Amino acid sequence: MVKKGKIILGVGGIYTVYTSDGEYLSCPAKGSFRHASTSPCVGDDVTVSCEDGNRIETIDERRNILIRPHVSNVGTMFVTFAAARPEPVLLNTDKLTCIAEHLGIKPVIIVTKADVSPEKAEEIASIYRAVGYDVFVLGNGIGSVDCVREYVKTSCRDGVTCFAGASGVGKTTLMTRLFPNLELETGELSRKIERGKNTTRKVELFPLDTLFCDGKGGFIADTPGFSLLDFIRFDFLDKEVLPNNFPEFGEYIGRCRYTKCTHLCEEGCAVVAALEEGKIPRSRHDSYVAIYGELKNKHSWENKNGKGI
Ligand SMILES: Nc1nc2c(ncn2[C@@H]2O[C@H](COP(=O)(O)OP(=O)(O)OP(=O)(O)O)[C@@H](O)[C@H]2O)c(=O)[nH]1
Ligand SMILES: [Mg+2]
Ligand SMILES: [Zn+2]
Structure with missing residues (x-):
């Protein structure tokens, strides 16, 4: 007999699979995965054979996979950062939204610790509202967690919703x-460096039908935060497709004077003109220029290696 389910946790080679009938199975994967290019990942939809003990036999084709947080089949990414403590680094936020866009994941912006710096929280929130993203501003006594819960309940039922953001931001x-x-x-x-201490150490999915008791599917994952220092690798994208991952550039791309416009600073660039007219947030274009620079400097052999962060 075989059962279909989703891997919700993996610890030391033992996976917890949540089956379509709401059962939790604990099982290893078949040995041959060790030699294959694909090995099981939290978020994978799998087949478990149940003869002679449970064992993961096959992994369905993935819709996408993130390297950090390491999770597959993601539908929504809660790009989370604090208004202060730790200080927000918008370039990292924009790298996350780019990765999400590139992999067909819907980015949703969560600004935490608005109580610590309410003006900063609003200032940043307005940038991402201008991009067109859904934005939640939260903090002790600020914003509504009920609204986020309702959003998860109604809008996050397709695939995995995962948090992504630096350690200590409050995921x-x-x-x-x-x-x-x-x-x-x-x-x-x-206290000294105002950074998180990587409290969360594993990616664990929680089935939303058990949290909401409505049988509608979907999963949500808390994830380990990354430290700002190790969040550097960004080499899986080609610079030519980078503008497509900035949705607010969309209506201007194609209106530039030169067809090969890079939208960095060229004469006659419609994106730069929109920036100067205040229609594109400056920090977003700054991130675009910084990421473009990173992609330009990478060696061409590096860029086909991975798809994640
Ligand atoms: N003032 C304030 N503090 C907060 C808020 N949210 C979280 N914190 C505090 O921030 C610290 C870190 O919170 P965590 O939730 O552990 O952060 P995390 O993002 O899960 O961190 P990692 O698991 O290391 O990735 C804790 O001391 C929280 O109490 C908030 O909205 N306002
Ligand atoms: Mg945590
Ligand atoms: Zn241009």
């Missing part, structure tokens, strides 16, 4: 406020 705190029964561990910031 687990928000997960716990959304779903108090989960009892997840949160951590203080390091």
Whole structure:
């Protein structure tokens, strides 16, 4: 007999699979995955054979896969950053939205710790509202966690919704406020360097039909934050397609004087003109220029290696 399900956790080669009948199976994967180019990942839809003990036999084709957080079949990414403590780095946020756009994932912006710096929180939120993204501003006593829960319940039922953001921004705190029964561990910031301490150490998916008791599918994942220092690799994209991952450039691309316009600073560039007229947020174009520079400097052999962060 075989069962279909989704990998929701993997620890030391043992995977927890949530089956289509709402059962949790704990099982290893068949040995041959060790030699194959594809090995099981949290988020994978799999077949488990149930003769002589449970074993993952096959992995369905993935819709996408992220390297960090390491999770597949993502439908929505909650790009999370704090208004302060740790200080927001918009370039990293924009790298995340780019990665999401490139992989067909819907980015949703979550600004946390608005209580610490309300003006900064609003300033940043307005940038991403201008891009056209859904934005939530939250903090102790600010914003509504109920609205986020309702959003998850109604708009995040297709695939996996995962948090992504630096350590210490408050991803687990928000997960716990959304779903108090989960009892997840949160951590203080390091007092000296005001960075998170990587409190969350694994990606674990929670089935939304168990959280909302409505049988409508979808999963949500808390994830380990990355430290700002190791968030550098960004080499899986070609610079030619980079503008497509900035949706607010969309209506201007194609209106530039030169067909090969890079939209960095050329004469007659419609994107740069829109920037100067205040129609494109400056920080977003700054990120575009910075990411373009990184992609230009990479060696061509590097860019086909991976698809994630
Ligand atoms: N003032 C304030 N503090 C917050 C808020 N959200 C989270 N914190 C605090 O920020 C610290 C880090 O929160 P976590 O939820 O553990 O952060 P995380 O993003 O899960 O961090 P990692 O698991 O390391 O990736 C904790 O001390 C939280 O209490 C907020 O909205 N306002
Ligand atoms: Mg955490
Ligand atoms: Zn241009």
